Amino acid sequence: MILPxxxxxxxxxxxxxxxxxxxGKNPICDLTRVAGFIIHEDYEHITFFLPRGLFRNxxxxxxxxxxxxxxxxxxxxxxxxxxxxxxESHCDGNEENFNFYKGKVRNVIDIxxxxxxxxxxxxxxxxEQPSVAxxxxxxxxxxxxxxPGTGYKINDENHVQ
Amino acid sequence: xxxxSNKITQDMLPAFQGVIPPTxxxxxxxxxxNVTYISHVHYIxxxxxxxxxxxxxxxxxxxxxxxxxxxxxxCPQTYNLWKISLRFxxxxxxxxxxxxxxxxxxxxxxxxxxxxxxxxxSAVICKVESIETLVVNGKIV
Numbered sequence: 542m543i544l545p546x547x548x549x550x551x552x553x554x555x556x557x558x559x560x561x562x563x564x565g566k567n568p569i570c571d572l573t574r575v576a577g578f579i580i581h582e583d584y585e586h587i588t589f590f591l592p593r594g595l596f597r598n599x600x601x602x603x604x605x606x607x608x609x610x611x612x613x614x615x616x617x618x619x620x621x622x623x624x625x626x627x628x629e630s631h632c633d634g635n636e637e638n639f640n641f642y643k644g645k646v647r648n649v650i651d652i653x654x655x656x657x658x659x660x661x662x663x664x665x666x667x668x669e670q671p672s673v674a675x676x677x678x679x680x681x682x683x684x685x686x687x688x689p690g691t692g693y694k695i696n697d698e699n700h701v702q
Numbered sequence: 703x704x705x706x707s708n709k710i711t712q713d714m715l716p717a718f719q720g721v722i723p724p725t726x727x728x729x730x731x732x733x734x735x736n737v738t739y740i741s742h743v744h745y746i747x748x749x750x751x752x753x754x755x756x757x758x759x760x761x762x763x764x765x766x767x768x769x770x771x772x773x774x775x776x777c778p779q780t781y782n783l784w785k786i787s788l789r790f791x792x793x794x795x796x797x798x799x800x801x802x803x804x805x806x807x808x809x810x811x812x813x814x815x816x817x818x819x820x821x822x823x824s825a826v827i828c829k830v831e832s833i834e835t836l837v838v839n840g841k842i843v
Binding site: 560561562563564568569570571572573574592594595598608609610611612614619621623625659661662663665666669683685687688689690691692 | 739756770774814
């Protein structure tokens with residue numbers, strides 16, 4: 542699918558925390574935090590970045606085309622979106638990747654700190670190196686904001702189904 | 703080296719006070735994951751917790767298709783992070799666990815100004831299958 546505008550806005554927003562979940566042969570999903578993501582020029586793929594120490598939780602579940610999801614949630618107003626998709630590839634993160642998401646993670650740390658929390662302790666580990674870059678194909682986008690009726694799908698034309 | 707256990711320990715208890723919303727990941731019978739935030743994971747005893755069911759539909763459908771799922775909780779004091787693997791046992795719409803959770807959900811809703819929309823439908827009782835420590839003292843384990 543072509544990612545809707547709202548996900549492009551999330552990419553540029555400073556206040557989202559990100560999670561990913563996937564599943565292999567084990568009946569239980571794996572679930573971990575993500576440091577940042579970038580939308581590809583085709584608007585159908587994203588690459589997300591996370592420390593290798595967290596990637597280890599996902600790695601054994603990954604195979605070409607396997608199911609993988611990513612969740613974005615605003616720490617300011619709880620707006621949340623989930624992308625369901627398929628794993629395509631992963632590689633070691635590089636310095637360019639790190640420089641891209643470092644500023645975004647620092648922004649979230651600063652926002653948390655301004656809210657009276659210890660932002661560094663909550664999010665600082667996302668800057669641990671080395672990192673991994675995971676690329677996925679985006680199949681569906683859902684609204685996950687906590688409110689009655691949530692969980693609906695956003696289609697390619699940005700209309701809800 | 704990750705620490706694994708299958709009992710909730712004393713140092714984890716603050717993570718069940720409803721301060722930081724937990725994240726839950728379920729999977730359908732055909733293996734499609736679903737990840738979302740929930741309001742509260744309630745401590746029952748070292749082997750059991752209850753998940754607050756308010757809005758989630760796909761999560762609930764998945765739990766009924768595949769009772770095994772994961773939740774990540776964070777301690778609001780140390781910010782340590784744990785991934786708890788759970789097995790769905792039963793749903794409660796009354797009784798002491800439901801009543802305790804209802805009070806906590808009302809408190810959470812009040813703090814967030816969402817008293818009219820944050821209503822507890824049920825307490826989803828779960829068995830703790832295993833616990834994995836993800837982050838301690840701000841460092842990945």
